[in-house]
Structure formats: C-alpha cells, structure tokens
Amino acid sequence: xxxxxxxxxxxxxxxxxxxxxxxxxxxxxxxxxxxxxxxxxxxxxxxxxxxxxxxxxxxxxxxxxxxxxxxxxxxxxxxxxxxxxxxxxxxxxxxxxxxxxxxxxxxxxxxxxxxxxxxxxxxxxxxxxxxxxxxx
Numbered sequence: 001x002x003x004x005x006x007x008x009x010x011x012x013x014x015x016x017x018x019x020x021x022x023x024x025x026x027x028x029x030x031x032x033x034x035x036x037x038x039x040x041x042x043x044x045x046x047x048x049x050x051x052x053x054x055x056x057x058x059x060x061x062x063x064x065x066x067x068x069x070x071x072x073x074x075x076x077x078x079x080x081x082x083x084x085x086x087x088x089x090x091x092x093x094x095x096x097x098x099x100x101x102x103x104x105x106x107x108x109x110x111x112x113x114x115x116x117x118x119x120x121x122x123x124x125x126x127x128x129x130x131x132x133x134x135x136x
Contacts, residue, residue, distance in 0.1 A: 003045070004043050004045050005044050005045075006042070006044075006120065007041070007042045007043075007044055007053075007120055008039055008040075008041060008042075008120060009039065009040050009041070009050075009053065009123075010039050010115075010121070010124070011058070011061075011124060012032070012035055012036070012123070012125035013029070013036050013125070013126045014035045014036075014126065014128065015035055015036065017062070017066075017128070018035065020066050020067070020068055021061070021062070022066070022067060025061050025062075025066075028061065035125075040057050042122075050122060051081045051091075054081070054122075054124070055079055055080075055093060058079070058093055058110065058126075059077065059093075063077065063079070063095050064077065069095075071097060074099075074100040075098065075099055075100065076096075076097070077095070078096045079093050079095050079096070080093070080094045080096075081093055082094055084111075089113060089114045090111070090112070090114070091112050091114075092109050092112065093109070093110045094107060094108075095108040108130055109130040110126060110128075110129050111126070111127040111128055111129070112127060113125055113127055
C-alpha cells in the first residue's frame with residue numbers, strides 16, 4: 001500500500017491579481033501584509049509530483065476565475081509548469097487558451113517563486129503575469 005503524505009500549500013498573490021479575480025475566488029484568500037494568501041491541501045503519494053496539485057489549483061483559481069481571460073465552458077484551457085533556468089526556487093506556469101471559433105491559441109505566463117519548503121508544508125507566491133499574447 002502506498003504511503004500518502006498531506007502537504008499544506010500556501011499561495012501568496014499580490015493585491016493587483018487578487019482584485020482581478022471573481023468574488024468567489026477572492027473568498028478563498030485572506031489579506032496579509034503586502035498581499036493575500038490562501039491554503040490548499042495536496043495529498044501526495046510517493047510517485048506524485050507536487051507540481052500537479054499546484055498547477056491544477058492555480059489553473060482553476062488564477063485563470064478560470066479571472067474574468068480578464070474570458071474563459072467559458074467552450075474554451076480549451078491547458079497549463080504547463082516550466083522551470084526557470086537552473087533555479088529550483090522559481091517556476092512559471094504557461095497558460096494556453098483556445099477560444100471557440102478561433103484557430104489561434106492565446107498564451108499567458110504566470111511567474112512564481114518558492115518562499116519555503118519543509119516537511120508537510122510548501123509556501124510559494126505569484127510574482128505576476130505577462131501580457132496576454134497570441135502566437136500564430
């Protein structure tokens with residue numbers, strides 16, 4: 001039987017991003033000095049990658065629940081975590097959105113930084129996003 005470890009993840013975001021989110025998404029966050037934070041669990045097994053939980057949570061909360069992306073049920077949304085150089089403390093999430101009736105895929109990049117990591121805890125912050133752009 002595989003051993004499961006619960007990791008408590010804390011995501012910090014700047015006020016600017018917080019203000020962009022839907023009211024429902026904002027209810028997940030509490031105000032802290034310099035921004036907002038929320039906590040979510042990740043029940044990982046030995047073979048699981050914590051990034052999968054981070055990616056799924058951030059896709060739903062920061063992308064799907066951000067009206068600037070205009071995501072509807074008919075949109076195709078995918079995300080991918082990317083390492084930044086050789087640093088293990090920084091990573092990005094590439095966001096890909098294809099809108100109904102459009103052949104173009106639109107992209108955004110969310111930049112994150114690890115704040116701390118200890119057994120059972122992972123704290124990271126969203127540094128910001130890039131300009132929403134299309135690659136033809």
